[in-house]
Amino acid sequence: xxxxxxxxxxxxxxxxxxxxxxxxxxxxxxxxxxxxPQKVLEAAYTCADTTNLQPASNxxxxxxxxxDPSEYEFCALYYALTNMDVDELLLIKYADSSxxxxxxxxxxxxxxxxxxxxxxxxxxxxxxLNNHSILMSDSGFAFFIIxxxxxxxxxxxxxxxxxxx
Amino acid sequence: xxxxxxxxxxxxxxxxxxxxxxxxxxxxxxxxAARKPFSDLTDASEGIRFLTTAEEANPSLADDxxxxxxxxxxxxxxxxxxxxxxxxDIINDRVDVYSLFKEYVxxxxxxxxxxxxxxxxxxxxxxxxxxxxxxxxxxxxxxxKKLNPSYIYLCYGVNDAGLKIGGTPxxxxxxxxxxxxxxxxxxxxxxxxxxxxxWISETAExxxxxxxxxxxxxxxxxxxxxxxxxxxxxxxxxxxxxxEKKLWSGDGIHLSKSFYKLWAKNLYLATLxx
Numbered sequence: 001x002x003x004x005x006x007x008x009x010x011x012x013x014x015x016x017x018x019x020x021x022x023x024x025x026x027x028x029x030x031x032x033x034x035x036x037p038q039k040v041l042e043a044a045y046t047c048a049d050t051t052n053l054q055p056a057s058n059x060x061x062x063x064x065x066x067x068d069p070s071e072y073e074f075c076a077l078y079y080a081l082t083n084m085d086v087d088e089l090l091l092i093k094y095a096d097s098s099x100x101x102x103x104x105x106x107x108x109x110x111x112x113x114x115x116x117x118x119x120x121x122x123x124x125x126x127x128x129l130n131n132h133s134i135l136m137s138d139s140g141f142a143f144f145i146i147x148x149x150x151x152x153x154x155x156x157x158x159x160x161x162x163x164x165x
Numbered sequence: 166x167x168x169x170x171x172x173x174x175x176x177x178x179x180x181x182x183x184x185x186x187x188x189x190x191x192x193x194x195x196x197x198a199a200r201k202p203f204s205d206l207t208d209a210s211e212g213i214r215f216l217t218t219a220e221e222a223n224p225s226l227a228d229d230x231x232x233x234x235x236x237x238x239x240x241x242x243x244x245x246x247x248x249x250x251x252x253x254d255i256i257n258d259r260v261d262v263y264s265l266f267k268e269y270v271x272x273x274x275x276x277x278x279x280x281x282x283x284x285x286x287x288x289x290x291x292x293x294x295x296x297x298x299x300x301x302x303x304x305x306x307x308x309x310k311k312l313n314p315s316y317i318y319l320c321y322g323v324n325d326a327g328l329k330i331g332g333t334p335x336x337x338x339x340x341x342x343x344x345x346x347x348x349x350x351x352x353x354x355x356x357x358x359x360x361x362x363x364w365i366s367e368t369a370e371x372x373x374x375x376x377x378x379x380x381x382x383x384x385x386x387x388x389x390x391x392x393x394x395x396x397x398x399x400x401x402x403x404x405x406x407x408x409e410k411k412l413w414s415g416d417g418i419h420l421s422k423s424f425y426k427l428w429a430k431n432l433y434l435a436t437l438x439x
Contacts, residue, residue: 015181019188059349063394083338083389117392 033139033161037074040141041091043160045078048145048153052085053078065090065106072099086114086125089153090144100137107135107144114146248437255430255437262429266290270312271432272302273320276363276420283422285429290314298325299337302344306351317348317355318398318432322362323418326379334381338389345395358396358435359386363428364404366417398435403427 033040045053056077058069069075074093080086090107094100111133118125133146134154143157254260263285271277271286275295281288290312292305299321309317319341324330331337345357361383370376383401390397403424407413412424420428 012181019184057346057350059353060346063349066394082335083342083385083392084335113394114392117388 033141035139035161035163037076037091037093037141039163040157040160041074041076044091044143044145044153044157045089047149047156048078048089049087049148050078052081052087053089053147054081065110067092067102067106084122084125086118086122086128086146087148088144088146090142091157092142093140094137094142095140100142103142103144104135104137107142110144111135111146252434252437255434262426262433265433266429268315269318270309270314270316271318271320272305273297273318273360274322274324276323276418277320279420279422279425280429283425285425293320296324297321298328298330299341299344300330302348306347309348310351313352314355316436317352317357318360319345319358320360322379322382323365323376326362326382327373327375329375329378334378334385337382338385341386342389342393342395345393356396356436356439358398358432359390360398360428360432361386361400363400363420364407366408366411366413369413369417396435396439398431400428400431403431 056064056079058075060079061067061069061075061077064077064079067075072092072094074091076091078087078089080088088110092103094103111129115126115129118129128146128148132148132150133144134150135142135144136154136157137143138158139161141157141161143154145153147153251260255262255265266286269290271280271291271293273291273293274297275293277291277293278295280286281291281293292308294301299319301321302319325337331340341359345359348355348357362379364379365376387397387399389395406427407420407424412421413419414421
């Protein structure tokens with residue numbers, strides 16, 4: 001009888017563990033990071049080369065990217081201090097795939113626009129645009145950077161997304 | 166005792182099985198509804214997706230959608246045709262270009278003054294004076310907010326180049342951008358146009374070699390405008406005509422009355438293209 005009881009106890013414990021595992025696994029299917037967008041931005045900004053960066057107002061974001069920051073939960077841009085520099089860092093938290101596509105299109109258009117301006121004119125600028133620009137989306141966030149330390153900043157962005165709020 | 170235990174165990178087993186099935190069902194629903202972390206960027210337009218589901222649900226919905234889309238396309242074509250006709254009318258003087266200027270302000274120097282001096286445009290909307298540079302815009306901010314125009318034309322340059330505002334052509338472009346940003350902050354909905362600096366005569370250029378930089382000032386401002394999605398109104402073509410027909414006034418800097426219509430056309434056509 002004790003053996004039967006012990007066996008039953010083990011069996012139900014296994015079931016309880018399986019349930020807990022399934023519930024925990026369901027959290028992993030979440031596609032949106034719960035990280036604080038401001039902290040994600042700070043992490044990415046800190047790892048970038050900020051020498052030539054200044055914060056942009058919503059008006060400037062609208063003008064440069066054609067997107068309305070008020071339509072997003074979080075939208076921030078750092079852009080170049082002077083017209084001869086091309087450094088930029090854009091971070092947006094989007095709600096759905098159509099917003100994601102809009103941001104991707106806007107960022108690609110921005111990158112191409114800058115390339116058109118500096119082609120045959122600015123060697124340093126073209127190097128940054130061609131070799132030090134990253135555009136990515138992950139866990140509900142879109143990230144776009146043109147910067148000498150684009151790789152480091154992108155890595156910081158990804159790591160920050162994994163941190164719980 | 167054993168029977169009671171078995172009974173309890175069986176009931177519990179049933180309850181637990183039901184719970185497991187419920188959890189599995191909820192997870193299945195959640196997984197199916199979950200957004201992908203990286204979306205498929207191949208473009209399946211909203212219209213096509215709607216049609217695919219709407220047709221299955223209700224064929225007349227798809228028809229309505231198609232009709233609405235067709236109407237939209239026709240309206241767009243009509244607007245485009247009207248725009249082309251207006252452009253043609255403006256270029257061929259079949260319409261008074263000055264009558265088309267609505268909800269605008271022209272900011273500028275003594276050359277821009279001509280628009281009001283010759284009574285082509287309302288002097289309340291031409292905020293210009295002799296000696297003014299792009300930096301003067303800041304003094305006009307209160308008036309701009311009161312007028313709340315839809316369009317602002319920046320018509321500076323001759324004094325800016327002569328006084329080397331910004332130090333270099335690149336520095337000048339920075340100043341212009343800074344001013345434009347300030348205007349945009351104060352009037353978020355306004356469209357701002359930078360009118361390239363009208364050339365001066367070679368005779369006048371000899372009096373002040375700094376005016377020889379006008380072409381460089383225009384080039385850097387053109388680049389700055391392109392980078393920042395600001396409309397640059399290129400006046401080179403009308404300046405060639407200005408040069409050919411010598412449409413300056415006696416000093417080779419200011420403009421004769423007959424030039425202003427060309428300039429106004431260029432300004433307005435840029436708005437139309439926008």
